[in-house]
Amino acid sequence: MDVGFGRNKKEQLEPVRARVTGKIPTWLQGMLLRNGPGMHTVGETRYNHWFDGLALLHSFTIRDGEVYYRSKYLRSDTYNANVEANRIVVSEFGTMAYPDPCKNIFSKAFSYLSHTIPDFTDNCLINIMKCGEDFYATTETNYIRKINPQTLETLEKVDYRKYVAVNVATSHPHYDAAGNVLNMGTSIVDKGKTKYVIFKIPATVPEDRKKGKSPLKHTEVFCSIPSRSLLSPSYYHSFGFTENYIIFLEQPFKLDILKMATAYIRGVTWASCLAFHREDKTYIHIVDQRTRKPMPTKFYTDPMVVFHHVNAYEEDGCLLFDVVAYEDSSLYQLFYLANLNQDLEEHSRLTSVPVLRRFAVPLLAAQDAEVGSNLIKLTSTTARALKEKDNQVYCQPELLYEGLELPRINYAHNGKRYRYVFAAEVQWSPIPTKILKYDILTKSSLKWEEEHCWPAEPLFVPTPGAEDEDDGIILSAIVSTDPQKPPFLLILDAKSFTELARASIDVDMHLDLHGLFIPDADWDARKQTPSQEAWDRASDCHGAPQT
Ligand SMILES: CC1=C(/C=C/C(C)=C/C=C/C(C)=C/C=O)C(C)(C)CCC1
Numbered sequence: 001m002d003v004g005f006g007r008n009k010k011e012q013l014e015p016v017r018a019r020v021t022g023k024i025p026t027w028l029q030g031m032l033l034r035n036g037p038g039m040h041t042v043g044e045t046r047y048n049h050w051f052d053g054l055a056l057l058h059s060f061t062i063r064d065g066e067v068y069y070r071s072k073y074l075r076s077d078t079y080n081a082n083v084e085a086n087r088i089v090v091s092e093f094g095t096m097a098y099p100d101p102c103k104n105i106f107s108k109a110f111s112y113l114s115h116t117i118p119d120f121t122d123n124c125l126i127n128i129m130k131c132g133e134d135f136y137a138t139t140e141t142n143y144i145r146k147i148n149p150q151t152l153e154t155l156e157k158v159d160y161r162k163y164v165a166v167n168v169a170t171s172h173p174h175y176d177a178a179g180n181v182l183n184m185g186t187s188i189v190d191k192g193k194t195k196y197v198i199f200k201i202p203a204t205v206p207e208d209r210k211k212g213k214s215p216l217k218h219t220e221v222f223c224s225i226p227s228r229s230l231l232s233p234s235y236y237h238s239f240g241f242t243e244n245y246i247i248f249l250e251q252p253f254k255l256d257i258l259k260m261a262t263a264y265i266r267g268v269t270w271a272s273c274l275a276f277h278r279e280d281k282t283y284i285h286i287v288d289q290r291t292r293k294p295m296p297t298k299f300y301t302d303p304m305v306v307f308h309h310v311n312a313y314e315e316d317g318c319l320l321f322d323v324v325a326y327e328d329s330s331l332y333q334l335f336y337l338a339n340l341n342q343d344l345e346e347h348s349r350l351t352s353v354p355v356l357r358r359f360a361v362p363l364l365a366a367q368d369a370e371v372g373s374n375l376i377k378l379t380s381t382t383a384r385a386l387k388e389k390d391n392q393v394y395c396q397p398e399l400l401y402e403g404l405e406l407p408r409i410n411y412a413h414n415g416k417r418y419r420y421v422f423a424a425e426v427q428w429s430p431i432p433t434k435i436l437k438y439d440i441l442t443k444s445s446l447k448w449e450e451e452h453c454w455p456a457e458p459l460f461v462p463t464p465g466a467e468d469e470d471d472g473i474i475l476s477a478i479v480s481t482d483p484q485k486p487p488f489l490l491i492l493d494a495k496s497f498t499e500l501a502r503a504s505i506d507v508d509m510h511l512d513l514h515g516l517f518i519p520d521a522d523w524d525a526r527k528q529t530p531s532q533e534a535w536d537r538a539s540d541c542h543g544a545p546q547t
């Protein structure tokens with residue numbers, strides 16, 4: 001199977017109209033906006049890791065039963081510098097780059113010294129964040145890039161550090177009921193301390209301070225959690241969020257700050273400064289949003305690596321949270337292009353399968369409970385929390401489903417009791433071949449699959465006025481390994497998991513990571529939407545201009 005992981009993808013600057021089969025629900029109007037790596041070589045130089053690739057944004061505009069596709073590389077400073085130099089000059093996760101060609105030993109030494117710790121990349125390739133009325137491409141450094149979803153143009157470069165002291169931040173923010181953004185970042189050795197910072201970006205700016213002000217200027221630190229270690233804070237890719245609590249896993253997958261500080265001089269990558277410590281525990285921090293303080297109980301579990309939190313909610317004095325967990329960090333290893341470009345079946349086997357695990361944490365103080373007793377009395381889960389001495393509680397998860405990644409839910413149920421997880425099914429290979437709907441209540445699943453098809457993260461869009469949690473549709477961009485089969489946007493009925501429609505587009509589509517759906521109703525249609533005339537000019541999926 002080959003979809004050319006390491007092959008550079010062509011941008012599709014002009015919208016093309018897809019060939020739609022089936023029927024797209026008339027209420028489905030808006031844009032699926034997605035992000036992921038698209039360029040893996042620049043000139044003669046190549047990136048080592050799939051997460052290094054230059055961000056390629058793509059959008060599927062769904063209007064009146066038609067679908068229009070376009071894609072554009074994020075014009076990050078990284079992209080521009082690389083293209084200008086015709087080689088990779090900015091370091092990424094798995095590739096360390098040296099900006100100045102080192103002509104002789106003296107200039108080489110000088111170059112090292114003047115860039116001892118190079119600035120992080122603004123190649124925001126992972127996700128899209130909505131912040132007030134604005135949209136940003138995100139990665140895991142201190143930079144985000146504002147984009148115009150309509151034209152996919154790259155706008156301002158934002159340095160989170162201007163607003164909050166974080167050196168890295170997640171690409172998976174949460175949104176509260178009012179649309180405020182909540183995100184987490186790590187503040188590394190700032191005033192002698194390393195801490196995890198939870199920050200809030202308001203959805204709207206106060207009326208009196210509105211003029212030209214971005215909500216980012218009103219970012220506030222919500223709460224911070226001290227890191228257990230000054231020089232080896234945990235790496236994390238997401239966190240859990242309910243109305244009253246925030247769940248943060250301080251996992252034994254850690255950044256080594258001393259290694260990072262010397263990485264450039266030693267000629268090694270950022271990735272080599274990350275390590276899984278299988279002898280350590282995973283600490284579970286629960287922040288009470290009302291007090292803005294972490295709960296004093298020391299909850300912990302076995303060592304694990306989590307990239308994606310799925311959801312969390314409260315039930316009868318307990319906090320339940322679901323994550324996709326690995327037993328090691330082999331996922332990152334697999335995404336080295338040298339592994340992906342080999343025969344996938346042979347060389348790309350995860351040493352641990354991603355498993356949906358449910359944890360349960362008691363919210364009420366259990367000082368008087370007997371050591372060894374299980375503090376979880378719920379009948380809905382077999383997850384346990386065993387009381388130990390010294391205010392410690394050992395959490396043992398319930399295994400819900402084996403072999404899934406890129407989980408999504410109906411976000412209206414985020415932080416609330418929920419039943420369905422939509423995800424990509426993966427087993428020992430990191431490449432998804434099926435789309436999955438997992439029913440937590442009945443422990444049953446529905447799947448979509450088709451020969452030669454690799455699905456992207458499935459995104460749930462609710463039907464207007466939806467009553468049931470699964471009243472809605474699933475959107476997933478599918479690339480195929482069959483040259484005869486063009487990529488397509490798949491639209492499934494989320495209840496039955498049957499196909500409603502597919503929109504095939506003869507373009508060079510890339511495998512992506514994450515994104516969001518922007519319903520037409522969510523934005524100022526007059527300001528953002530191009531005129532019907534502009535869409536009418538779109539060529540059809542064969543690339544021929546429309547007549
Ligand atoms: C550049 C850079 C980083 C980038 C990490 C990236 C790009 C991670 C991507 C993760 C994904 C896509 C996970 C999917 O589950 C670090 C290590 C944060 C810090 C040092 C500089």
Ligand SMILES: [Fe+2]
Nearest residue numbers: 172237308514
């Ligand atoms: Fe992610």
